[in-house]
Amino acid sequence: MSVETHPETTETTDVVEMVEIDAGVDEELLDETSVSLFEGDEGGLEYAQRRALVTLLKQRFISARTHPRDWVVLVEHERLIRSRLNDLFLDLQLDRSREVAWKRQATSETGVRFPTMLYDAAWSREETLVLVHLRDRLRAGVASGDARVFVDREDVVDYVASFRPPHATDVSGDDKRARNAITSIVKAGLLIGTGSEDRFEISEAVEPLIPLELLQELLEALVTANAEAPAEPDDPADLFDDDADADPVAAGDPAEEQ
Known part of the structure; x- marks a missing residue:
């Protein structure tokens, strides 16, 4: 029996650590209502939406308790963030009753295997x-x-x-x-x-x-x-x-x- 339940997200060939990396960001200097956050920025998400997306990519899951700020943004902009995950062949899973969200690898209806950012790391x-x-x-x-x-x-x-x-x-x-x-x-x-x-x-x-x-x-x-x-x-x-x-x-x- 070989099944995947312990996936990690990779950035190129390196595993992204499950730690917060925005501790050094001075959010007072950011216009959270603007979608242009740096020179040459052509992204379509506001800062809070991008932050929630990055957190969801880094972490195995986010919840209202562990990431309350990102959870609120995710619920308010679920369709938008879901579309960004879909662009990466990932599917958003949302349990509203328990207030938990996580990602999974999208699967093709035809059986074609999509490129993946996740790898199998089976539980011992x-x-x-x-x-x-x-x-x-x-x-x-x-x-x-x-x-x-x-x-x-x-x-x-x-x-x-x-x-x-x-x-x-x-x-x-x-x-x-x-x-x-x-x-x-x-x-x-x-x-x-x-x-x-x-x-x-x-x-x-x-x-x-x-x-x-x-x-x-x-x-x-x-x-x-x-x-x-x-x-x-x-x-x-x-x-x-x-x-x-x-x-x-x-x-x-x-x-x-x-």
């Missing part, structure tokens, strides 16, 4: 398990009426460890991979830091970005893999194989990528 096995747990916790919390849902680091580590098969003996290595998976999910913006380094808030973006049906399918595959005794010590079917990092599990679908 441990990251997949973390996402399964976060989605379950988020849905349970929302169903209970919680406006914000939190999770502790050790709770997540214990959940991943619960899938360790009987024949797995590298406990310390398994623990390290689980903690690295949490760090990766934090960097993806799907876990939000709090005042404590061991407690996180689960982003509302987890549910729309990670389709439930696919996570259930992957979870079932991982459980099945654990139930099968390896033919030899380094059987690649082992969820906690020492070479697991070199054999990532893809946890999504191109049609549901961010």
